[in-house]
Amino acid sequence: MSVIGLANETLTTPALIDFVDQHASVLPEDVSAYVRQIYRRNVQRNERLADQLEEAVVAMNGRGITPVLLKGAATLAATPERRGVRLMSDLDIMVMPDEAEDAISALRAIGYEIHAQASRESRRWFVELIRSIDVGAIDLQQAVPGPAYCYRDAALSHCVPMSLGRGSVRIPAPTYRALMLIIHDQFQDYGYWLGDLDLRHLVELRDLNSSIGGLDWKELTSHISGGLMKNAVETQLFALAELLGVEIPQALRSRLIPRLQFIRQLMQARFPGSRVPFLAMTVLDLRNYRREASLGYAQSARRGSWSMPKANTMHFLLKMATAVRAGKV
Structure with a gap:
């Protein structure tokens, strides 16, 4: 029931069909029937x-x-x-x-x-x-x-x-789709700053890697444009390897900050009350963010400088960290 509950929470219940098809003989009948019904309805939708x-x-x-x-x-x-x-x-x-x-x-x-x-x-x-x-x-x-x-x-x-x-x-192309999914989760949805996991998109990344030709890791890394993005991409790839068993090159899952971010993700998923204290980890990459954002938007003021986040930034992140967001853990 805990697996079904987590799948429902993370919007990944239809993806359990692969497991049910493979192991139906040893699963309770009601579990198999439930997953198959959700999958069939999702196919129709x-x-x-x-x-x-x-x-x-x-x-x-x-x-x-x-x-x-x-x-x-x-x-x-x-x-x-x-x-x-x-x-x-x-x-x-x-x-x-x-x-x-x-x-x-x-x-x-x-x-x-x-x-x-x-x-x-x-x-x-x-x-x-x-x-x-x-x-x-x-x-x-x-x-x-x-x-x-x-x-x-x-x-x-x-x-x-x-x-x-x-x-x-x-x-x-598949590798570029993977890049966009990672950037969407880590930056557009603020997952890197909030320590969120989006299992639905991790499953999609796994499927992209399982498709004909798979993902080109060398090409993926060629799109990385700075320290912040490197940390964010490797955080997602580390989670992909640890949670879904995808074979990721060792060089892309060995650095400290992505490892710390993944530990944070697991801790927050298991103990939601830790989300607010862990917001302090946002300062780890604030310098990278300000340097790369200033380069991206052609702003030269205080390029690469470090300071504490602005009050309105922290207020926004605090609000997002305590909000219930569909599919996020």
């Missing part, structure tokens, strides 16, 4: 999401837009045989900044309404569009996940064209 995605893509293609599929949307298109494994709440789609208005118009023409939208001045612009007939929203974006300074070059240079039913899309 994700098939509807796939149909919804194809319709949206065709509409955008009609305006001359070939969108880039991110995260779960990329999984639906690239590995249809694994559609039932991943729980999804929305479809992440990226278009170029000069295509955004045409993309919104194309989606509104087929019945979507704007549910939420970031201001044009915000660093991460997005529009969330919904229809009452769908099982999920469309999260339309114009940039890859996380801070811009985490990426050395344009995402389009790492995408391959692909057909999606009647439509055409671009899908990031």
Whole structure:
């Protein structure tokens, strides 16, 4: 029951189907039946999401837009045989900044309404569009996940064209998809600063490594642009090796700060009350963060200097550390 409970909490219950299929003869019947039912229902839901995605893509293609599929949307298109494994709440789609208005118009023409939208001045612009007939929203974006300074070059240079039913899309190559997942968890969702684990995305990283060709570790490390990103990527890879048994090169799971971060993640998962005291670990990489952020945004003031985090930063992190977030432990 503890395994089922953790899977429910981390939104990974459908992924247990592989274990159930392999070991059904020694598992309690009710456990196998429960996992199979959740998996079957998720297959049905994700098939509807796939149909919804194809319709949206065709509409955008009609305006001359070939969108880039991110995260779960990329999984639906690239590995249809694994559609039932991943729980999804929305479809992440990226278009170029000069295509955004045409993309919104194309989606509104087929019945979507704007549910939420970031201001044009915000660093991460997005529009969330919904229809009452769908099982999920469309999260339309114009940039890859996380801070811009985490990426050395344009995402389009790492995408391959692909057909999606009647439509055409671009899908990031597996290693670049892995990079984006790591940056999403560690920086866009603040996992590196908060010590969070996202087991759903760790399972996805494992599946990417198990796909034909696997992940290219040399290529992955070639995208690392500084000390902060190196620590964040290696923290995720260390968790991938320790929790899911993925073979990671020793050089990518031997350094001290990633090891300390993983110990922190385990402690916080087992003892949630430790989350607030462990926030002190955020100062370990504050110097790296300020140096790399200043380089990324062309700000030269106090480059590489160290000081305590600002009060509003700590207030925000404290609020996030004590919030209940779906799928995070």
